[in-house]
Amino acid sequence: MSVAKSYPTSRSLPMGLFWAAALVLVAVIPWITGSTFHFHIAIMVCISAMATGGLAVTAWVGQLSLAHAAFAGLGAYTSVLLVTRFDLPVLLGLPAGALVAGAVAFVIGAPLLRLRGVYFVLITFALNELFRLIMLDVPALSGGSSGIAGIPKLSIFGMTLSSYEEVYPFALLCLALVMGLLVLIRKGQLGRRFGAVEENLALAEASGIPTARTQNLAFTLGSAIAGFSGAFLAHYVGFISPETFGFQLSVSYVIMLVTGGRLALWGPLVGALFLTPLPEFLRGAVEYQHIIYGVILIAVLRFLPQGLAGLPAQLSRKGDRS
């Protein structure tokens, strides 16, 4: 069992530098190869990592949401509708998407989070389906089953990011902001509260932590991040429909989170980095994506209970023992 908030050992700083360097190296791959395909995958990794990061925030208080795609969809539709109908700049549409998704999460979070464990998972699963069915039922807003095409591209201060090469730095910046927020949550006093709620809800409550409010705060923040990622996705891909945000997407986020490490700070990034490109590179295997994800999930649960992000620690413990 590892000790949370362990004190830095002499080894941890160089290891941190090593991982930071590795991350930078991975991030510059598209510029090295210059391949449009690689740029596209890298952007998709950024979007998935942001969404999974939001899911992680909710997971840190011990709740697993299967409605994460619905909140991404809420953000996407909010931004798209504001931009196309009210001529809002896309740069403002993204935070507006986050705001609406967060506000909805805040309102429904209070009654929803009374349910715990598998019951919360089930109710959020139902909510995701409800979102999809409602959106299909209001074609005036959602475009119905044919969706909304020709969504305005991402643009910053009137400058449209029309090529993959232009979108990628902006995607990296957004990802850095989201990861920065995650670091602040995790390393500050809020992370201490989240950890207490996740580890032992009854004891956290008995220690004076308002557990219901803390869980709702996490759910609100996490769902707002989902809304932001969904809005980004909509303006990047240029097409959304209610089916885009079905529960399969929620499941994908959960698998990325668990694969990366449910409770690890860098888990969402590692999970998205590993799983987003995988189906793309296995050419012709895109239709088997869910099978591949399923197999990986089982393998991770069996062999890496702390996810890929916990792998170095697990290996070094093995090394110590031998």
Place this chain on the structure above:
Amino acid sequence: MSTLLEIGGLTKRFGGLTALSDVSFNVAEDAITGLIGPNGAGKTTCFNLITGTFSATSGTIRFRGQDISGLPPHRIVQHGLARTFQAATTFPKASVRENILRGALLRHPLGLGSMLFGGGAARRAEQGARDTVDKVMEALELTEHADRAAGTLAYGHQKRLGVAIGLATRPGLLLLDEPAAGLNPDEVDRFGSMLKEIREGFGVSVLIVEHHMRLIMRVCDHLVVLDHGEKIAEGAPDRVRDDPKVIEAYLGADHAK
């Protein structure tokens, strides 16, 4: 001695079952009060009502003159009533120090901004809380285990850690739910001594629910006895011990003559 906690006409019904019926008693300041009774007497129900885990069907709970009945547990801790749990209850993945810190931070509240971005207020809060943690760890002899994960401690140490977390919230009244359960006789004796030291050192009153009669007789200044959901006796330990009603409740009517 002034009254810290006033229980008035406390009643709890679960469906048709009356777990606690019109129970009234007071807990005095600077005392160790024992709440005892045979299995099923309603001790734990009473405990859970006071700590806000359940809400009472009727009756009042006043702490330092303020009505606290019906408040959620985290608000009751803020009023100065901290509880421990029957089983060894800790934050298993966190270090012992971190466990106690999570309790101590109650007395150093922060806004959302300081929680996220740190800064001077957050640093001062953490420093203040750490001073409390050091004091509490010393009192409960946990200092040498400060950096170990709570889940890896021996059972007896985990139970002591539970008390430490409660004590770190700087309560006026500490409620202990069967602190001796699962401890060996040596550990029970050491715990009894620690309890007396804690009362002196932290100026805290104690309400203790316990089966372990030797511990109760050794540490308690005052006893309240429940049976079948009703209060059957109250008073100093040696008087209660000889009360025919209490003997009947524990041993049956044959022994009470």
